[in-house]
Amino acid sequence: MKFDAIAPGIYPELTYPPYKSTVKRGPTQPMLRIDARTAAEQNIAPSPRIILPYDTDLTKHGEAEPLGEKIVVTGRIVDEDGKPVRNSLLEIWQCNAAGRYRHKKDQHNAPLDPNFNGWGKMMTDEEGRYRFVTIKPGPYPWANHDKAWRPAHIHFSLFGNVYAQRLVTQMYFPGDPLFDYDPIFQSIPDEAARQRLISRFSLEQTVGDEMLGYEFDIVLRGRDATPFGI
Ligand SMILES: [Fe+2]
Secondary structure (H helix, E strand, O other): OOOOOOOOOOOOOOOOOOOOHHHHHOOOOOOOOOOHHHHHHOOOOOOHHHOOOOOOEHHHOOOOOOOOOEEEEEEEEEOOOOOEOOOOEEEEEOOOOOOOOOOOOOOOOOOOOOOOOOEEEEEOOOOOEEEEEEEOOOOEEOOOOOOOEEOOEEEEEEOOOOHHHOEEEEEEOOOOOOHHHOHHHHOOOOHHHHHOOEOEEEEEEEEOOOEEEEEOOEEOOOOOOOOOOO
């Protein structure tokens, strides 16, 4: 079963044996159509009021600066016609510079950083643009196979204009040597689509002596869509 009839190869295989957990959780039944009333109940727009101070600066969650390389990430969220997705909630989460998530299930033998939580949220502006400051995440092992290490990445959850439109994806960093060995990255069949998950370094977005800048644009649908479902 696939959900990419319009643009084949962009979205990951729902069952992709090299990515072991997809075999257990990949759907084996056809998709269900939800009724109009259920859809309407989920047709609720996130409110900008849920954005708190420092939600867009993950380096400000502790009493001191977190360890690691401070970076700024920005980009635009657009639909298939290039129109901005405005006033849209975007959530992000990531591990710290040592490759450890602040999560009870993360048993990676790497230190937590008392000054880094690894989550944030924001709304896109009138141009569909988002921007946040964080620490560059490290690679981490995930026990999928021998020497299984994830390329450094930031998880993105986009809510479109209502909660029911939620899409989840991952942003990567240019030049990562782990791309070729990562079954999650490789579960997207189309090479060009995989490349669209990689942010680009931006001197323009770099802030003086403070932090390097990365740009990551997201296209929601169509031939140039950013892969989702990873
Ligand atoms: Fe992750």
